[in-house]
Amino acid sequence: MAGILVVTHGEMANGMMDSLSLIMGEQSDYLTLGLKHGDDISEFNEKIQASIVELDKGKGVLVLVDLLSASPYNQAAMCFNKLKEQHDYRLIAGTNLPMLIEAFNQRMIGADLTTMYQAVMTAGKEGIKEFLEEMNKMNA
Template identity: 45%
Template sequence: MIGILVVTHGNFGTELLKSAELIIGKQENVKTLGLNHGDNVEELCDRVCESIKELDSGDGVLVFTDLFGGSPSNVVARNMEHLNFYSLTGVNLPMLIEALDSRDNIELEELVDTVCTSGIEGIKNIRSELFANSNA
């Protein structure tokens, strides 16, 4: 099973996982880490490293972060120098649900592509979607 790690500012990742589990059920081999005001970024970097090693059961690990260039994504990127895993930024609920739901059925590289597509396709302009063919 592909391991999933969500690293975000504050409790965003934890709450995102709770929302995903509300929809698809309790998940195994998934972890969240948050960076809060006053936290030590170096400690987060070490926790990311430990978590990736813990979550890798042989099928690999996909790490999500919230914001490219933010401290969570920067510490994840630093861990790429010595660990082999994939990481995506801009995590949203469609991405996380897709990753959790598909990770047993496909290889990690394919999962990355599938999750990216789900994230993009999950963004909709509701007015355009609902009223595209009307005068509203």
């Protein structure tokens, strides 16, 4: 089973996991990290690395971050060269709740890391809808 690491600014990661537990029940083999004002960025990088190592039980780790090119993303990306020889992980930016739900759903059915991240990417894109556009589709 692949591990899941959610890394965001502030408490967003914890809030998303709280919402996920309401929908899917309590989960295991995941960690959350939040970058807060005043955090040392090198220590944050070390926490990300340690979390990936802890979560990788041989099936890899899906790392979900909030924003492309922001500190959580950059620090997770910087870990790649240090970890790539022993740990497989995929890093996805722009995390939303549909993506998180899909990640845990994919993991429940035993998907490998590649299948998992591809399904998560699709769920993220397809989970963005606008009310009037959706109503017009239903009435067409």
